[in-house]
Amino acid sequence: MLSYILRRLGLSAAITVLAVALLFLIIHMIPGDPVSTILGPKASPELRAALEARMGLDRPLPVQIGLFFMNMLRGDLGLDVFSNRPVTQIVLGQVPYTLVLILVSILWSAVLGIALGCYSAVNRNSLGDRLTGVLSVSVIAVPAFVVSLYSLLIFAVKLQWFPAIGAGAPADWGDQLHHLVLPSLAIGLSWVGYIARLVRASMLEVMGEGHIRTARAFGLPERQITYGYALRLAILPTVTVIGVGMGFLLSAAVFTEIVFSRPGLGKLVIDSITTRNYPVVMGSVLVSTLIFVASTTLADIVNAILDPRIRAGK
Amino acid sequence: MAVLDIRDLSVSYATPRGALKALRDVTMKVPEGKITGIVGESGCGKSTLISAIIRLMAPNAKVGSGEVRFKGEDLLSRSEAEMRALRGTEISMVFQDPMQTHNPVLTVGRQMIDIQYRDKLSKADKRKRATEMLALVGIPDPQARLNQYPFEFSGGMRQRIAIAMALMAKPSLLIADEPTTALDATLEVQIIKRLRELQDEIGCSILFISHHLGVIAELCDEVVVMYAGEVVESGTVRDVFHNPAHPYTRALLECDPGHIKVRTRNLPTIPGNIPDLVSLPTGCIFADRCDVRYDACGARPVMATASSGHQAACHLIAEKEPA
Numbered sequence: 001m002l003s004y005i006l007r008r009l010g011l012s013a014a015i016t017v018l019a020v021a022l023l024f025l026i027i028h029m030i031p032g033d034p035v036s037t038i039l040g041p042k043a044s045p046e047l048r049a050a051l052e053a054r055m056g057l058d059r060p061l062p063v064q065i066g067l068f069f070m071n072m073l074r075g076d077l078g079l080d081v082f083s084n085r086p087v088t089q090i091v092l093g094q095v096p097y098t099l100v101l102i103l104v105s106i107l108w109s110a111v112l113g114i115a116l117g118c119y120s121a122v123n124r125n126s127l128g129d130r131l132t133g134v135l136s137v138s139v140i141a142v143p144a145f146v147v148s149l150y151s152l153l154i155f156a157v158k159l160q161w162f163p164a165i166g167a168g169a170p171a172d173w174g175d176q177l178h179h180l181v182l183p184s185l186a187i188g189l190s191w192v193g194y195i196a197r198l199v200r201a202s203m204l205e206v207m208g209e210g211h212i213r214t215a216r217a218f219g220l221p222e223r224q225i226t227y228g229y230a231l232r233l234a235i236l237p238t239v240t241v242i243g244v245g246m247g248f249l250l251s252a253a254v255f256t257e258i259v260f261s262r263p264g265l266g267k268l269v270i271d272s273i274t275t276r277n278y279p280v281v282m283g284s285v286l287v288s289t290l291i292f293v294a295s296t297t298l299a300d301i302v303n304a305i306l307d308p309r310i311r312a313g314k
Numbered sequence: 315m316a317v318l319d320i321r322d323l324s325v326s327y328a329t330p331r332g333a334l335k336a337l338r339d340v341t342m343k344v345p346e347g348k349i350t351g352i353v354g355e356s357g358c359g360k361s362t363l364i365s366a367i368i369r370l371m372a373p374n375a376k377v378g379s380g381e382v383r384f385k386g387e388d389l390l391s392r393s394e395a396e397m398r399a400l401r402g403t404e405i406s407m408v409f410q411d412p413m414q415t416h417n418p419v420l421t422v423g424r425q426m427i428d429i430q431y432r433d434k435l436s437k438a439d440k441r442k443r444a445t446e447m448l449a450l451v452g453i454p455d456p457q458a459r460l461n462q463y464p465f466e467f468s469g470g471m472r473q474r475i476a477i478a479m480a481l482m483a484k485p486s487l488l489i490a491d492e493p494t495t496a497l498d499a500t501l502e503v504q505i506i507k508r509l510r511e512l513q514d515e516i517g518c519s520i521l522f523i524s525h526h527l528g529v530i531a532e533l534c535d536e537v538v539v540m541y542a543g544e545v546v547e548s549g550t551v552r553d554v555f556h557n558p559a560h561p562y563t564r565a566l567l568e569c570d571p572g573h574i575k576v577r578t579r580n581l582p583t584i585p586g587n588i589p590d591l592v593s594l595p596t597g598c599i600f601a602d603r604c605d606v607r608y609d610a611c612g613a614r615p616v617m618a619t620a621s622s623g624h625q626a627a628c629h630l631i632a633e634k635e636p637a
């Protein structure tokens with residue numbers, strides 16, 4: 001187990017390095033240069049050169065990437081162009097909002113999706129199964145920002161059941177939770193459908209396997225067969241999908257945070273892109289990437305805990 | 315008395331082409347304390363027959379008629395709950411593919427303890443019993459191996475585990491569906507020997523399915539020969555193998571020149587094809603491939619007695635039958 005985790009972490013580290021280098025290059029290719037943004041178009045060449053030197057932009061690209069890595073490892077992502085505050089501090093201040101939003105969304109949608117998937121698989125072709133199928137496919141087709149807008153209009157503006165904007169008072173858990181409901185509904189809804197479909201398909205596949213027939217031939221209770229024997233296996237692909245899905249949730253969070261004016265990484269990225277605040281863009285995208293890599297790593301480790309064959313590298 | 319007494323059992327599968335009549339009027343017995351073999355080409359309905367016995371059938375299967383009497387009681391009229399109470403206690407199963415038999419993510423020990431869920435024993439006692447069973451089927455260091463997962467065992471070992479699990483509850487009837495077909499010949503011999511010894515020890519009856527004549531000859535007391543969903547011959551191994559009455563059985567044994575001594579891995583192939591089970595021919599089911607068919611064969615033959623306890627479904631036998 002330990003060796004598997006170490007190997008997996010090594011892989012994640014390699015992926016991170018690659019992703020960061022790629023990110024660096026992409027940001028560099030975005031049109032518009034940061035120096036003009038900061039100093040304005042009429043700045044003197046001397047001033048421009050001075051700032052370029054301070055930001056390290058006058059060095060060759062590989063050196064810039066190398067320096068960026070060194071600084072990143074020290075937790076230094078540069079300074080905000082406008083406020084001169086450390087980017088690390090700004091970005092980390094927003095991470096909890098997004099993380100909570102994503103985790104709550106994935107939690108409720110996974111629990112509901114898995115339950116519906118099991119129900120559909122066990123009651124295959126029943127009315128309930130068909131209904132779940134139709135609903136699942138419909139919600140998968142609806143993008144998060146559409147759900148955001150409509151839920152905002154219906155539940156916040158018209159019915160006024162939930163607050164429309166913000167993340168709630170900092171010290172008030174109940175208020176924060178209240179503010180989470182609509183955004184996490186928006187992000188999680190299509191995942192319910194997706195996970196339900198996925199679990200149904202893999203449950204049906206597993207239920208047709210020989211070992212389930214064995215379990216039945218020994219007269220094991222059907223409940224135990226479904227949840228103890230079949231779901232235990234059918235859940236494996238779902239865990240992987242949830243791990244990868246964190247990436248999609250991060251991008252869905254961008255829209256949702258804007259619609260609900262929620263603080264968070266998504267909002268930070270958009271705000272800093274529109275102001276060409278490159279260090280902040282870089283910092284927030286970097287942290288999103290790290291979250292994504294961490295969640296896929298975690299999913300693989302959870303799978304290794306659930307499946308001995310993965311642990312043994314078979 | 316017979317533990318299992320099957321009478322006129324017919325099973326069909328719903329298919330897009332129409333009803334596939336997989337079993338037609340199957341009548342056979344498994345005598346108490348004996349090993350009964352079923353032999354027949356692949357597709358002749360062996361697996362369908364046992365799935366009907368323990369009532370774990372494919373969703374598109376339908377029992378048309380007949381009775382499956384276990385200790386005198388018809389299983390087909392039992393409720394699902396009553397059937398479940400029987401499975402793994404009175405009747406247990408060993409399946410063909412040992413690589414598919416166990417749940418891949420649960421330890422062997424956990425699975426062996428789970429199937430004892432009906433017993434009011436402590437977990438430690440259940441574990442102890444599982445250890446004993448593994449030792450009995452010849453798994454070295456059983457105590458430690460209980461903590462391992464199926465993928466850590468070879469195919470032969472997994473089939474031993476399957477047998478250990480099936481015998482743990484000391485069932486009255488063990489049904490084994492081609493348990494050694496997926497294994498190599500040496501392992502096959504070892505497992506057959508062990509099974510024979512265990513049967514002696516436990517005293518259960520065994521219904522053993524195989525398409526391997528040598529194995530049937532070696533292991534079984536009685537044999538039932540099936541062809542295309544029908545029983546064509548049944549009797550003691552001695553009678554059937556040394557004095558085959560049905561032309562199909564004769565063809566099988568003739569194709570296997572060393573007879574049953576030579577361990578042919580598969581059933582010898584005889585010329586011709588099995589009839590289409592969706593649109594069955596009228597008359598004798600074997601007529602197409604039979605080299606001694608004659609005018610009477612246009613009508614379906616019934617089981618006739620060749621000698622005491624030895625029967626075959628062929629007009630030639632019926633003619634010779636002592637009136």
Ligand SMILES: Nc1ncnc2c1ncn2[C@@H]1O[C@H](COP(=O)(O)OP(=O)(O)O)[C@@H](O)[C@H]1O
Pocket residue numbers: 327328329334336354355356357358359360361362363372374375591
């Ligand atoms: N679920 C099913 N649906 C339709 N046909 C089936 C099904 N299962 C088995 N059959 C058919 O029934 C016949 C008997 O199959 P089976 O009992 O598996 O034979 P055996 O075990 O002797 O090889 C074969 O013709 C097979 O194709």
Ligand code: SF4
Pocket residue numbers: 560561562598599600601602604605606607608610611615627628629630
């Ligand atoms: S009944 Fe006729 S066709 Fe059928 S096996 Fe006997 S001789 Fe052959």
Ligand SMILES: [Mg+2]
Pocket residue numbers: 360361362491
């Ligand atoms: Mg079969």
